[in-house]
Amino acid sequence: MLKSKLAALAGICTLALSAAFNPAASQSKTITFGSTNAASSNFALAVAMNKAIKKELPDSNISMIETGASVDNIRRMTKKEIDFGLVMVDTSIQAIDGLGPFKDKAVPDLVVLYSHDASSLQFSVRADAGVNQLTDLTGKKFSAGIRGSGAELLTRQIFTELGISPSWVPGSIQDSVEGVQNRHLIGYAKYGQGTTSLDATMRELLTSTPMKFLGFSPEQKKLVLAKVKGVDFMTLPADLIPGQPALDTPVVYGTYSTRLSLMDDATAYAVAKAIYTNRQFLIEVFPHLAHFNFKEGTLKTEALGLKVHPGAKKFWESVQ
Numbered sequence: 608m609l610k611s612k613l614a615a616l617a618g619i620c621t622l623a624l625s626a627a628f629n630p631a632a633s634q635s636k637t638i639t640f641g642s643t644n645a646a647s648s649n650f651a652l653a654v655a656m657n658k659a660i661k662k663e664l665p666d667s668n669i670s671m672i673e674t675g676a677s678v679d680n681i682r683r684m685t686k687k688e689i690d691f692g693l694v695m696v697d698t699s700i701q702a703i704d705g706l707g708p709f710k711d712k713a714v715p716d717l718v719v720l721y722s723h724d725a726s727s728l729q730f731s732v733r734a735d736a737g738v739n740q741l742t743d744l745t746g747k748k749f750s751a752g753i754r755g756s757g758a759e760l761l762t763r764q765i766f767t768e769l770g771i772s773p774s775w776v777p778g779s780i781q782d783s784v785e786g787v788q789n790r791h792l793i794g795y796a797k798y799g800q801g802t803t804s805l806d807a808t809m810r811e812l813l814t815s816t817p818m819k820f821l822g823f824s825p826e827q828k829k830l831v832l833a834k835v836k837g838v839d840f841m842t843l844p845a846d847l848i849p850g851q852p853a854l855d856t857p858v859v860y861g862t863y864s865t866r867l868s869l870m871d872d873a874t875a876y877a878v879a880k881a882i883y884t885n886r887q888f889l890i891e892v893f894p895h896l897a898h899f900n901f902k903e904g905t906l907k908t909e910a911l912g913l914k915v916h917p918g919a920k921k922f923w924e925s926v927q
Contacts, residue, residue, distance in 0.1 A: 675755030822854025
Protein backbone atom coordinates (compact mmCIF):
# COMPACT_ATOMS: atom_id res chain seq x y z
CA MET A 608 0.00 0.00 0.00
CA LEU A 609 2.76 2.43 0.95
CA LYS A 610 4.65 1.64 -2.25
CA SER A 611 1.58 2.30 -4.39
CA LYS A 612 0.95 5.62 -2.66
CA LEU A 613 4.56 6.66 -3.17
CA ALA A 614 4.34 5.65 -6.83
CA ALA A 615 1.18 7.70 -7.30
CA LEU A 616 2.77 10.70 -5.57
CA ALA A 617 5.84 10.39 -7.79
CA GLY A 618 3.60 10.33 -10.86
CA ILE A 619 1.80 13.50 -9.77
CA CYS A 620 5.12 15.27 -9.15
CA THR A 621 6.40 14.22 -12.57
CA LEU A 622 3.30 15.62 -14.27
CA ALA A 623 3.57 18.88 -12.32
CA LEU A 624 7.22 19.31 -13.23
CA SER A 625 6.46 18.51 -16.85
CA ALA A 626 3.79 21.20 -16.98
CA ALA A 627 6.07 23.73 -15.31
CA PHE A 628 8.86 23.28 -17.87
CA ASN A 629 6.64 22.66 -20.89
CA PRO A 630 4.11 25.53 -21.10
CA ALA A 631 2.08 23.87 -23.84
CA ALA A 632 1.58 20.79 -21.66
CA SER A 633 -0.38 22.81 -19.09
CA GLN A 634 -2.96 23.96 -21.63
CA SER A 635 -6.38 22.39 -21.17
CA LYS A 636 -8.62 25.45 -21.20
CA THR A 637 -10.77 27.67 -23.38
CA ILE A 638 -9.00 30.67 -24.89
CA THR A 639 -11.01 33.29 -26.75
CA PHE A 640 -9.42 36.12 -28.69
CA GLY A 641 -10.83 39.14 -30.50
CA SER A 642 -9.81 40.09 -34.02
CA THR A 643 -11.35 42.86 -36.12
CA ASN A 644 -14.17 43.51 -38.59
CA ALA A 645 -14.70 40.62 -41.02
CA ALA A 646 -14.35 43.00 -43.99
CA SER A 647 -10.79 43.89 -42.95
CA SER A 648 -7.79 42.07 -44.44
CA ASN A 649 -6.58 41.56 -40.87
CA PHE A 650 -9.55 39.30 -40.19
CA ALA A 651 -8.08 36.68 -42.55
CA LEU A 652 -4.78 37.05 -40.70
CA ALA A 653 -6.57 36.40 -37.39
CA VAL A 654 -8.04 33.22 -38.88
CA ALA A 655 -4.48 32.11 -39.67
CA MET A 656 -3.44 32.93 -36.08
CA ASN A 657 -6.32 30.81 -34.81
CA LYS A 658 -5.00 27.91 -36.89
CA ALA A 659 -1.45 28.46 -35.61
CA ILE A 660 -2.47 28.51 -31.95
CA LYS A 661 -4.71 25.45 -32.30
CA LYS A 662 -1.83 23.49 -33.81
CA GLU A 663 0.48 24.29 -30.89
CA LEU A 664 -2.18 23.89 -28.18
CA PRO A 665 -4.25 20.91 -29.41
CA ASP A 666 -5.76 20.23 -25.98
CA SER A 667 -7.19 23.75 -25.65
CA ASN A 668 -10.43 25.11 -27.06
CA ILE A 669 -9.27 28.11 -29.12
CA SER A 670 -11.96 30.51 -30.31
CA MET A 671 -11.50 33.60 -32.50
CA ILE A 672 -14.36 36.12 -32.78
CA GLU A 673 -15.09 39.15 -34.95
CA THR A 674 -14.94 42.48 -33.08
CA GLY A 675 -14.59 46.19 -33.69
CA ALA A 676 -10.77 45.91 -33.34
CA SER A 677 -8.47 47.74 -30.87
CA VAL A 678 -10.73 49.84 -28.63
CA ASP A 679 -13.49 47.24 -28.68
CA ASN A 680 -11.04 44.46 -27.84
CA ILE A 681 -9.68 46.29 -24.81
CA ARG A 682 -13.20 46.94 -23.56
CA ARG A 683 -14.05 43.28 -24.03
CA MET A 684 -10.95 42.31 -22.04
CA THR A 685 -12.03 44.54 -19.16
CA LYS A 686 -15.36 42.67 -19.18
CA LYS A 687 -13.52 39.32 -19.42
CA GLU A 688 -15.35 38.49 -22.64
CA ILE A 689 -12.06 37.67 -24.40
CA ASP A 690 -8.63 36.62 -23.16
CA PHE A 691 -6.60 38.64 -25.67
CA GLY A 692 -7.07 40.59 -28.86
CA LEU A 693 -5.78 42.83 -31.63
CA VAL A 694 -4.60 46.16 -30.22
CA MET A 695 -2.47 48.75 -32.01
CA VAL A 696 0.41 50.18 -29.94
CA ASP A 697 -0.92 53.75 -29.80
CA THR A 698 -4.30 52.52 -28.55
CA SER A 699 -2.60 50.42 -25.86
CA ILE A 700 -0.74 53.47 -24.60
CA GLN A 701 -3.96 55.46 -24.32
CA ALA A 702 -5.60 52.60 -22.41
CA ILE A 703 -2.68 52.27 -19.98
CA ASP A 704 -2.55 56.04 -19.42
CA GLY A 705 -6.34 56.38 -19.13
CA LEU A 706 -6.65 58.80 -22.05
CA GLY A 707 -9.13 59.29 -24.89
CA PRO A 708 -11.90 56.64 -24.79
CA PHE A 709 -10.30 55.21 -21.65
CA LYS A 710 -10.47 58.41 -19.61
CA ASP A 711 -11.11 57.43 -15.98
CA LYS A 712 -11.06 53.78 -17.16
CA ALA A 713 -7.34 53.05 -17.39
CA VAL A 714 -6.19 49.47 -18.04
CA PRO A 715 -2.70 49.52 -16.45
CA ASP A 716 -2.08 45.77 -16.72
CA LEU A 717 -2.40 45.65 -20.52
CA VAL A 718 0.59 43.74 -21.94
CA VAL A 719 1.80 42.52 -25.33
CA LEU A 720 1.87 38.85 -26.34
CA TYR A 721 3.29 39.37 -29.82
CA SER A 722 3.60 41.95 -32.55
CA HIS A 723 2.32 40.70 -35.88
CA ASP A 724 2.92 43.59 -38.31
CA ALA A 725 3.77 47.25 -38.78
CA SER A 726 0.83 48.95 -40.46
CA SER A 727 0.64 52.29 -42.22
CA LEU A 728 -2.39 54.45 -41.50
CA GLN A 729 -3.65 55.41 -44.93
CA PHE A 730 -5.95 58.37 -45.63
CA SER A 731 -7.73 57.80 -48.94
CA VAL A 732 -10.18 59.99 -50.86
CA ARG A 733 -11.98 59.89 -54.18
CA ALA A 734 -9.63 61.15 -56.89
CA ASP A 735 -12.33 63.45 -58.28
CA ALA A 736 -13.21 65.03 -54.92
CA GLY A 737 -10.95 68.07 -55.27
CA VAL A 738 -9.17 67.18 -52.01
CA ASN A 739 -5.39 67.49 -52.30
CA GLN A 740 -4.22 67.81 -48.69
CA LEU A 741 -5.42 66.81 -45.25
CA THR A 742 -6.64 70.31 -44.36
CA ASP A 743 -9.09 70.12 -47.29
CA LEU A 744 -11.07 67.51 -45.32
CA THR A 745 -12.49 70.09 -42.90
CA GLY A 746 -16.26 70.02 -43.19
CA LYS A 747 -16.22 67.03 -45.58
CA LYS A 748 -17.93 63.70 -44.83
CA PHE A 749 -15.12 61.34 -43.92
CA SER A 750 -14.85 58.02 -42.05
CA ALA A 751 -12.14 57.82 -39.37
CA GLY A 752 -12.05 54.03 -39.64
CA ILE A 753 -13.91 50.99 -38.35
CA ARG A 754 -16.07 52.02 -35.38
CA GLY A 755 -14.18 51.16 -32.20
CA SER A 756 -10.90 50.49 -33.99
CA GLY A 757 -7.40 51.79 -33.35
CA ALA A 758 -7.48 53.46 -36.75
CA GLU A 759 -10.55 55.48 -35.77
CA LEU A 760 -9.00 56.50 -32.45
CA LEU A 761 -5.67 57.50 -33.98
CA THR A 762 -7.25 59.35 -36.90
CA ARG A 763 -9.42 61.45 -34.61
CA GLN A 764 -6.48 62.13 -32.29
CA ILE A 765 -4.22 63.20 -35.16
CA PHE A 766 -6.86 65.43 -36.72
CA THR A 767 -7.54 67.08 -33.36
CA GLU A 768 -3.85 67.91 -33.00
CA LEU A 769 -3.75 69.27 -36.57
CA GLY A 770 -6.92 71.32 -36.13
CA ILE A 771 -8.73 69.50 -38.94
CA SER A 772 -12.47 68.95 -38.45
CA PRO A 773 -14.17 66.65 -40.98
CA SER A 774 -17.84 65.76 -40.72
CA TRP A 775 -17.27 62.34 -39.20
CA VAL A 776 -19.34 59.42 -40.48
CA PRO A 777 -18.84 56.33 -38.27
CA GLY A 778 -19.45 52.75 -39.39
CA SER A 779 -17.84 49.54 -40.60
CA ILE A 780 -15.29 49.35 -43.39
CA GLN A 781 -18.05 48.09 -45.69
CA ASP A 782 -20.08 51.19 -44.80
CA SER A 783 -17.06 53.31 -45.77
CA VAL A 784 -16.55 51.57 -49.10
CA GLU A 785 -20.21 51.85 -50.02
CA GLY A 786 -20.26 55.48 -48.88
CA VAL A 787 -17.34 56.30 -51.17
CA GLN A 788 -18.84 54.39 -54.09
CA ASN A 789 -22.21 56.17 -53.84
CA ARG A 790 -20.45 59.52 -53.25
CA HIS A 791 -21.91 59.95 -49.77
CA LEU A 792 -18.35 60.00 -48.36
CA ILE A 793 -15.28 61.85 -49.55
CA GLY A 794 -13.04 59.07 -48.21
CA TYR A 795 -11.89 57.09 -45.20
CA ALA A 796 -8.91 56.20 -43.01
CA LYS A 797 -7.76 52.62 -42.51
CA TYR A 798 -4.67 50.67 -41.56
CA GLY A 799 -3.12 49.31 -44.73
CA GLN A 800 -1.65 45.86 -45.23
CA GLY A 801 1.92 46.20 -44.01
CA THR A 802 3.77 49.31 -45.11
CA THR A 803 4.28 48.95 -48.84
CA SER A 804 1.22 47.27 -50.32
CA LEU A 805 -2.51 47.86 -50.82
CA ASP A 806 -4.95 45.88 -48.75
CA ALA A 807 -7.87 43.94 -50.22
CA THR A 808 -10.34 46.73 -49.42
CA MET A 809 -8.47 49.30 -51.50
CA ARG A 810 -7.78 46.88 -54.33
CA GLU A 811 -11.47 46.09 -54.59
CA LEU A 812 -12.50 49.75 -54.38
CA LEU A 813 -10.10 50.74 -57.16
CA THR A 814 -11.96 48.47 -59.59
CA SER A 815 -14.91 50.87 -59.51
CA THR A 816 -13.71 54.17 -58.03
CA PRO A 817 -10.49 56.14 -58.74
CA MET A 818 -8.82 56.87 -55.39
CA LYS A 819 -5.73 58.60 -54.03
CA PHE A 820 -3.88 58.90 -50.73
CA LEU A 821 -3.26 62.10 -48.75
CA GLY A 822 0.13 62.65 -47.14
CA PHE A 823 1.54 64.70 -44.27
CA SER A 824 3.60 67.85 -44.69
CA PRO A 825 6.91 68.08 -42.78
CA GLU A 826 5.26 70.44 -40.28
CA GLN A 827 2.30 68.11 -39.73
CA LYS A 828 4.62 65.14 -39.31
CA LYS A 829 6.72 66.98 -36.72
CA LEU A 830 3.62 67.98 -34.74
CA VAL A 831 2.18 64.45 -34.69
CA LEU A 832 5.48 62.92 -33.58
CA ALA A 833 5.64 65.43 -30.72
CA LYS A 834 2.03 64.97 -29.57
CA VAL A 835 0.99 61.37 -30.29
CA LYS A 836 2.69 58.51 -28.43
CA GLY A 837 3.43 55.16 -30.08
CA VAL A 838 3.45 56.51 -33.65
CA ASP A 839 6.23 56.68 -36.21
CA PHE A 840 6.19 57.70 -39.89
CA MET A 841 7.09 55.97 -43.12
CA THR A 842 6.95 56.82 -46.81
CA LEU A 843 4.34 55.15 -49.00
CA PRO A 844 6.16 54.40 -52.25
CA ALA A 845 5.29 56.15 -55.50
CA ASP A 846 2.71 54.37 -57.68
CA LEU A 847 1.30 52.34 -54.80
CA ILE A 848 -1.86 53.58 -56.47
CA PRO A 849 -0.87 54.09 -60.14
CA GLY A 850 0.20 57.71 -60.65
CA GLN A 851 0.35 58.38 -56.91
CA PRO A 852 3.51 60.21 -55.75
CA ALA A 853 5.45 59.04 -52.69
CA LEU A 854 4.12 60.52 -49.44
CA ASP A 855 4.60 60.34 -45.68
CA THR A 856 2.00 58.72 -43.43
CA PRO A 857 1.87 57.37 -39.84
CA VAL A 858 2.93 53.78 -39.11
CA VAL A 859 2.00 51.81 -35.99
CA TYR A 860 2.93 48.35 -34.74
CA GLY A 861 0.03 45.96 -34.47
CA THR A 862 -0.03 43.60 -31.50
CA TYR A 863 -2.15 40.95 -29.93
CA SER A 864 -2.29 41.85 -26.26
CA THR A 865 -3.84 40.67 -23.03
CA ARG A 866 -4.09 41.71 -19.39
CA LEU A 867 -1.87 40.26 -16.67
CA SER A 868 -5.04 39.41 -14.77
CA LEU A 869 -6.35 37.35 -17.70
CA MET A 870 -3.41 35.16 -18.68
CA ASP A 871 -0.75 33.24 -16.77
CA ASP A 872 2.88 32.95 -17.82
CA ALA A 873 2.57 29.43 -19.23
CA THR A 874 -0.33 30.34 -21.49
CA ALA A 875 1.35 33.55 -22.67
CA TYR A 876 4.54 31.62 -23.47
CA ALA A 877 2.56 28.99 -25.39
CA VAL A 878 0.58 31.53 -27.45
CA ALA A 879 3.72 33.46 -28.41
CA LYS A 880 5.49 30.23 -29.33
CA ALA A 881 2.50 29.09 -31.39
CA ILE A 882 2.53 32.25 -33.50
CA TYR A 883 6.28 32.15 -34.13
CA THR A 884 6.58 28.41 -34.70
CA ASN A 885 3.66 28.44 -37.13
CA ARG A 886 4.25 31.87 -38.65
CA GLN A 887 4.11 30.34 -42.13
CA PHE A 888 0.32 30.26 -41.73
CA LEU A 889 0.42 34.07 -41.37
CA ILE A 890 2.84 34.51 -44.25
CA GLU A 891 0.48 32.58 -46.54
CA VAL A 892 -2.13 35.30 -45.87
CA PHE A 893 0.23 38.30 -45.81
CA PRO A 894 3.33 37.39 -47.88
CA HIS A 895 5.15 40.54 -46.73
CA LEU A 896 5.36 39.02 -43.23
CA ALA A 897 8.13 36.76 -44.56
CA HIS A 898 10.35 39.80 -43.99
CA PHE A 899 8.82 40.84 -40.64
CA ASN A 900 10.99 40.22 -37.57
CA PHE A 901 8.43 39.00 -35.01
CA LYS A 902 10.91 39.02 -32.12
CA GLU A 903 12.25 42.49 -32.87
CA GLY A 904 8.77 43.90 -33.50
CA THR A 905 7.47 42.50 -30.21
CA LEU A 906 10.36 43.64 -28.02
CA LYS A 907 10.41 47.07 -29.71
CA THR A 908 6.97 47.80 -28.25
CA GLU A 909 8.66 48.21 -24.86
CA ALA A 910 10.72 51.08 -26.26
CA LEU A 911 7.44 52.67 -27.36
CA GLY A 912 6.02 52.61 -23.82
CA LEU A 913 4.42 49.16 -23.42
CA LYS A 914 5.33 45.98 -21.55
CA VAL A 915 5.54 42.46 -22.93
CA HIS A 916 3.81 39.78 -20.85
CA PRO A 917 6.53 38.06 -18.72
CA GLY A 918 5.61 34.64 -20.09
CA ALA A 919 5.66 35.82 -23.70
CA LYS A 920 8.87 37.79 -23.12
CA LYS A 921 10.57 34.63 -21.86
CA PHE A 922 9.76 32.99 -25.19
CA TRP A 923 10.77 35.93 -27.40
CA GLU A 924 14.09 36.32 -25.64
CA SER A 925 14.82 32.64 -26.34
CA VAL A 926 14.39 33.11 -30.11
CA GLN A 927 17.72 33.15 -31.92
